Amino acid sequence: MGKRIYNFNAGPAALPLPVLERIQAEFLDYKGSGMSVTELSHRSKWFDDIINEAVERTKRLLNLDDQFDVLFIQGGASLQFCMVPMNLALEGRPVGYLNTGSWSTKAIKEARVQGKEVHVIASSEDKDFSYIPKGFKVDPNIAYLHFTSNNTIKGTQWAKFPEAGNVPLISDMSSDIMSRPFDVKPFGLVYAGAQKNIGPSGTALAILRKDMLDRVPDGLPSMLKYSTYAEKNSLYNTPSCFVVYTIGLVLQWLEETIGGLENMERINKEKAGILYDYIDRSDFYRGTAERESRSLMNVTFRLSSEELEARFVAEALKQDLGGLKGHRSVGGCRASVYNAMGIDGVKALVDFMKAFENKEG
Numbered sequence: 001m002g003k004r005i006y007n008f009n010a011g012p013a014a015l016p017l018p019v020l021e022r023i024q025a026e027f028l029d030y031k032g033s034g035m036s037v038t039e040l041s042h043r044s045k046w047f048d049d050i051i052n053e054a055v056e057r058t059k060r061l062l063n064l065d066d067q068f069d070v071l072f073i074q075g076g077a078s079l080q081f082c083m084v085p086m087n088l089a090l091e092g093r094p095v096g097y098l099n100t101g102s103w104s105t106k107a108i109k110e111a112r113v114q115g116k117e118v119h120v121i122a123s124s125e126d127k128d129f130s131y132i133p134k135g136f137k138v139d140p141n142i143a144y145l146h147f148t149s150n151n152t153i154k155g156t157q158w159a160k161f162p163e164a165g166n167v168p169l170i171s172d173m174s175s176d177i178m179s180r181p182f183d184v185k186p187f188g189l190v191y192a193g194a195q196k197n198i199g200p201s202g203t204a205l206a207i208l209r210k211d212m213l214d215r216v217p218d219g220l221p222s223m224l225k226y227s228t229y230a231e232k233n234s235l236y237n238t239p240s241c242f243v244v245y246t247i248g249l250v251l252q253w254l255e256e257t258i259g260g261l262e263n264m265e266r267i268n269k270e271k272a273g274i275l276y277d278y279i280d281r282s283d284f285y286r287g288t289a290e291r292e293s294r295s296l297m298n299v300t301f302r303l304s305s306e307e308l309e310a311r312f313v314a315e316a317l318k319q320d321l322g323g324l325k326g327h328r329s330v331g332g333c334r335a336s337v338y339n340a341m342g343i344d345g346v347k348a349l350v351d352f353m354k355a356f357e358n359k360e361g
């Protein structure tokens, strides 16, 4: 096997090594079928078991009752930006959005493009999206309230979710799904592109409260309707079989090796804590998110110049610490410490940060 680095990529991102090893071990002959999982029919018993197991594990990990459907939809999180207003807006009523960064902004754009009346209930754009807004009032007439639970690019996260009374919450949880437990009851829909925390890219996991299906307008194209996925167990057409299979293995790792989302959250807090503690003690590195809004998943920071930042990223990679460059739209540095990043990787990064500071500071 070639060497493996500590992978701090924002997405596609690191997957748990035991999951990758399991994929490798059963890649040529899936469970005695004589076929690879990439060669199996999606109508076979083997794949039925794969998708059903991924659904059941999602339900167990998030404590979902029968009110919720678990769906796999191609097109990633970005297609959900379009499907949400298309399916879940209500005639004659506005839709509500909280704008906390580039992904929220894109979600808003897709609602406006469809001619929906968008109410931006709160925004942190005034301070370059460096914080999570609070103290706003939610108009009870909006059809739903959409927010991005973790802002992958700016490194902020909703520690406590917004409250909207009877208005269903909808959340893009692409970059923190399965990183912590949460109460799903106030949500009409949760969706997540798989490639940050739970699998390879190309598919969104969607958790849809069944009453939301009543909103789906007649006359939408089949592939753009939530009801198509709900009625056919995400098997209306050929799903991303390999992605669903890998998600199932990651969820198995979460249940059986990590021991559930309470444990995962504890580990994630410890990891982010090690990094933020060090950044706070140093004058050399400067965190970009306000303290109480900081993300446990994406730790964003700056050095004193872009030239120094470029050197930091390049020298880190020589020490097998990869993916530390910030998003191209904002620059700076970012360490993404999703579920699959171990505490050992975070400690190795802090050791490198100290050494770099000693050398350059």
Ligand SMILES: *Cc1c(COP(=O)(O)O)cnc(C)c1O
Residues within 6 Å of the ligand: 011, 075, 076, 077, 078, 079, 103, 148, 150, 151, 152, 172, 173, 174, 175, 193, 194, 196, 201, 202, 203
């Ligand atoms: C990565 C990301 C997306 C985009 O996901 P795609 O699968 O590429 O469409 C959307 N929202 C958030 C919060 C993300 O982190």
